[in-house]
Amino acid sequence: MTIVSDVSVPPARSAGLSRRFYITAWRWHFYAGLYVAPFLIMLAVTGLVMLWTAAIYGRDGEKIYTVEPHATVAPVSAQAQAAFGEVAGQIVQYIAPRSPDQASLFRVSQGESSFMVAVDPYTATALGHWDRRNGLYDLAETIHGTLLIGDLGDRLIEIASGFGIMLVVTGLYLWWPRDGQGFGSLLVPQLSAKGRQLWKSLHLSVGFYASLFLVVFLLSGLTWAGVWGEKFTQAWSTFPAEKWDNVPLSDVTHASMNHDGIKEVPWALEQTPMPASGSEAGIVGTPEGQPVTLDAIVTLARALGFDQRFQLAFPGDETGVWSISRDTMSNDSANPLDDRIVHVDQYTGRILADVGFADYGVAGKSMAAGVAFHEGAMGLWNLLLVTVFCLAIxxxxxxxxxxxxxxxxxxxxxxxxxTVAEPGPLWKTGAIVMLAVSLLFPLSGAVLVCVLLLDLLVIRHIAPLKKALS
Incomplete structure (x- = not known):
């Protein structure tokens, strides 16, 4: 005997449930957008400022001065002496020119102050100096990362980024073709529409194309954030210093190479301990038996394949090392596969560590490429694409x-x-889905739980407040 059990939902009821779920998703999208939109505008505008300031003037101001190429280049030690003559202090970094017509840059510290000095690499003549990290690019970057209010700003932006993922999820659900509509309505805006329908169609199409890029930008930004990035993702994906062969380690990490809150060290290395000078560890670097000088380190860098622009950080103390680096995050190159950092013992000139893109884990490689794409550092096509994306946001x-x-x-x-007249069973399903999405990002999830509790325990019991927020 066959028992037939018809448990299908009647069409009218099914349509009602689907409509309630749609309104629920719309409601989540609406409230998330209230918080996220101002942050997205801020991130897009400051991102554009950084993007084009770096393209026109250079991230470190390297494009401000141009020089006349000569057949021979002056020793870097002579260039450093010219920089010291321009600004007396401790020279802590050398940045090699990217092209023959660009100046060499030296970072000089004076107590709490720091200056960049441009030097003609051919004549070893100082061209000028300026306050480091005190330009338009740096102001935009600080706003972009902390809103000028330190850790609090970082946390607020992290919360917004988590809710931004929710915006993408709910937005794609809301605008997905239904009721017989084809993908044409999604891919091409209805420019013949009028009023709110035109705005809705434009929002739909632009949002669809921007959604994939928005997820990439939010995730690559979140991995630098103080909680989701630093405490979770980054901590699990840090390059292990144990890979180095019996190299003494310093008490400080690579993050010590960052200055004034500006990220300059590859993401996968930031929490990795620095190697320490003062042993016989490592492999041959500079010629044995010869002094380990600035010129010797620069010669070594060129021999190791650091052509065009690279950065050289000077030893900071008795156990510090010479650090030769090139990475797309610092706009040294346009190819993340070329990312590399080499640490050299300041006493013996031996190479203590040599880490490149191939040494990173999956997350580290993704971040190396993701941050380069995020910053528009991978060429003209990348610059233009990020510009269009920021305008779309x-x-x-x-x-x-x-x-x-x-x-x-x-x-x-x-x-x-x-509003949903009767929440129905799918309201809970929608709430669980959105809660799960936001809980992937701890701060956003915690805020969401607090908002739900506030609504449950307070807002719905105070009629004027409930009306104002409804």
């Missing part, structure tokens, strides 16, 4: 506000958020 944020304003009844004294 500004448009999405503004158009979301315009759509809300056009939908909002004139003179309304409340937010006019999407």
């Amino acid at each position: 500004v448009f999405l944020s503004v158009s979301g506000f315009v759509m809300w304003w056009k939908r909002r009844p004139k003179g309304a004294s409340r937010l006019v958020a999407p």
Whole structure:
């Protein structure tokens, strides 16, 4: 005997449940957007400032001065002496020119102050100096990372980035073709539409194309954040110093090479301990029996394949090392596969560590490429693509506000958020899905739980407040 059990949902009820789920997703999208949109605008605008300031002037100001190429280059030690004559202090870094018509750069510290000095590499003549990390690029980068308020700003941005992922998820669900509509409505905006429908169509199409890039940008930014990045993702993906062969380790990490809150060290190395000078460890670097001088280290760098622009950090103390580095994150090159850092004992000239892209784990390699793409450092195509993306993010944020304003009844004294008459069983499903998405990012998840509890215990019991936020 065959027993037939019809457990299908009646069409009318199924449509009702689907509609309630749609409104629930819309509601999540609406409230997340209220918090995220201002941050997205800030990140896009400051990102554009950094992008084009670096393209025009150089991240470190290396494009401010141009020089006339000569047949021979002056010793770097002579160039360093010219820099010291321009700004007296402790020389802590040398940045080699990217092209024959660019100046050499030296970073000189004076107590708490730091200056960049440009030197003609052919004549060893100082061309000028400026405050390091005190230009437009640096202001934009500090706002981009901390809102000028330190760790609090970092945490607020991290929360916004986590909710930004939620915006992408709910946005794709909301705009996915349904009710007989094809992908044409998603891929091509309906420019013949008028009013709110035109804004909605533009928001839909631009958002669809921008969504994939937005996830890449949010994740690559989150991996630098203080909680999700530093305490979780980065801690699990750090290059292990144990890979170095019996090399003495310093008490400081590679993060000590960062200055004034500016990230300069590859993500996968930031939490890795630095090697220490003062032993016979390592392999032959500079010629044995000869002094380990600045010129000798630069010669070694060239012999190791550091052509064009690279950075050389001077030993900071008795156990410090010479650090030769090149990475896309610092705009040294356009190819993350060329990322490399070499540490040399300041006393023996022996190479203590040599770490390149191939030595990173999967997360480290992804970040090396992701940060380079994020910064538009991979060539003209990357610069233009990131520019278009940033403009798209500004448009999405503004158009979301315009759509809300056009939908909002004139003179309304409340937010006019999407409402579901009867939550129904799928409301819980939607809440669980969104909670799971946000809990992938601890700060965003904690804020979401607090908001849900605040709504459950306070807002819904205070009629004026409930009305204003509804």
